[in-house]
Amino acid sequence: MSAIPFGTRLASELAAKRHLCVGIDPHAPLLAEWGLADDAAGAERMGREVVAAAAGVAACVKPQIAFFERFGSAGFVALERIFADARAAGVMVVADVKRGDIGSSFAAYADAWLRPGSPLEADAMTVTAYQGFGSLDGAAGYVRDHGKGLFVLAATSNPEAREVQQAVRADGRTVAQAMVADALSAGNPEDDHVNSVGVVLGATLQLSDFGIDVTAPPARPALPVLAPGFGAQGARIEDAGEIFGGLGWALLANESRSVLSGGAQGLAARVRDRADAVATALTV
Numbered sequence: 032m033s034a035i036p037f038g039t040r041l042a043s044e045l046a047a048k049r050h051l052c053v054g055i056d057p058h059a060p061l062l063a064e065w066g067l068a069d070d071a072a073g074a075e076r077m078g079r080e081v082v083a084a085a086a087g088v089a090a091c092v093k094p095q096i097a098f099f100e101r102f103g104s105a106g107f108v109a110l111e112r113i114f115a116d117a118r119a120a121g122v123m124v125v126a127d128v129k130r131g132d133i134g135s136s137f138a139a140y141a142d143a144w145l146r147p148g149s150p151l152e153a154d155a156m157t158v159t160a161y162q163g164f165g166s167l168d169g170a171a172g173y174v175r176d177h178g179k180g181l182f183v184l185a186a187t188s189n190p191e192a193r194e195v196q197q198a199v200r201a202d203g204r205t206v207a208q209a210m211v212a213d214a215l216s217a218g219n220p221e222d223d224h225v226n227s228v229g230v231v232l233g234a235t236l237q238l239s240d241f242g243i244d245v246t247a248p249p250a251r252p253a254l255p256v257l258a259p260g261f262g263a264q265g266a267r268i269e270d271a272g273e274i275f276g277g278l279g280w281a282l283l284a285n286e287s288r289s290v291l292s293g294g295a296q297g298l299a300a301r302v303r304d305r306a307d308a309v310a311t312a313l314t315v
C-alpha cells in the first residue's frame with residue numbers, strides 16, 4: 032500500500048503558507064545560553080522545545096545529526112525522542128545527515144533514516160550525490176511507496192563549495208545544474224504539485240553563478256528547495272522571494288542559530304516571527 036507522497040504532504044504545508052524549517056543545532060554555546068548542559072539530555076531538551084514551538088507554525092524541523100553524534104549512543108536516543116515528539120505533533124522531520132556512499136551502503140542509510148518503523152525514521156533526509164546520482168537509488172522505494180523525501184545537495188551555502196558545485200561537466204552543465212535536473216526526474220510521478228525529491232540551495236548564493244535560473248517559471252511538479260543560509264550566515268529571510276524567484280514556490284527556508292539564540296524563553300515568538308516573515312516574503 033502506498034503512503035501519501037512526501038511531495039503531497041509538503042504541498043499541504045506550503046498551501047497553509049508554512050515555509051519555515053527550524054533547525055535543531057544544539058551548539059555548545061547555545062546550550063549554555065539556554066541554561067542546559069552540553070550533553071545528550073541538554074540536546075534532547077532543546078530539540079523537544081523546538082518541536083513544540085514549531086508545531087502548527089513551521090513546515091518542518093531539521094535536526095543536524097553532528098550535534099547529536101557528539102554524544103554517541105545517548106545522542107541517538109535523544110534524537111529518537113525528538114523524532115517521536117515530532118511525529119506526535121505532526122511536524123515533518125528533515126534529518127540533516129548528508130549521507131552518500133556506494134549504492135549498497137547508501138541503501139542501509141536509507142533504511143536507517145527513512146524506513147517506516149526504524150527508530151530514526153524521518154520524513155526526509157539530506158543526501159550527497161557526489162558518488163553519482165544513481166548511488167542514491169536505494170532510497171527510491173521509500174520515496175515511491177512510503178511517502179519519504181530526499182534533499183540532494185546542489186549549491187550549498189558555504190563559500191568553499193564553489194570549486195566543486197560550479198564545475199562544468201562534460202555535458203556542459205554545472206554540477207549544481209545537473210543535481211537539480213536529476214532531483215526533478217527522481218521524484219515520485221504521482222506528485223502532481225510538489226516533487227518528493229528536492230535540492231539544497233544556499234540562500235547566501237548568487238544562484239546564476241551555478242547556472243541556476245530563478246527567473247524561470249516553477250517546474251511542474253515544483254521542486255522542493257531546502258534553503259539554509261538565512262540568519263547566522265547572512266541572508267535575510269525577508270529577501271527569500273527575491274533570492275529564489277520561481278523556485279520560491281516550494282521553498283523551505285531554514286534558520287538554526289538565529290532562531291535558537293536567545294534561550295528557550297521567547298522561542299515560540301521567534302519561530303512565529305520567522306514563519307510570518309518568510310510567508311510574507313513569498314507572497315506575490
Ligand SMILES: O=C(O)c1cc(=O)[nH]c(=O)n1[C@@H]1O[C@H](COP(=O)(O)O)[C@@H](O)[C@H]1O
Pocket residue numbers: 054056095127157186187188189231232233259260261262263264285286287288289
Ligand atoms: O543541508 C543543510 O542543511 C545545509 C546545507 C548548506 O548548504 N548549508 C547549511 O548551512 N546547511 C545546514 O543548515 C544549518 C544552518 O544553520 P544556521 O547557519 O545556524 O542557520 C546547519 O545545520 C548546516 O549544517
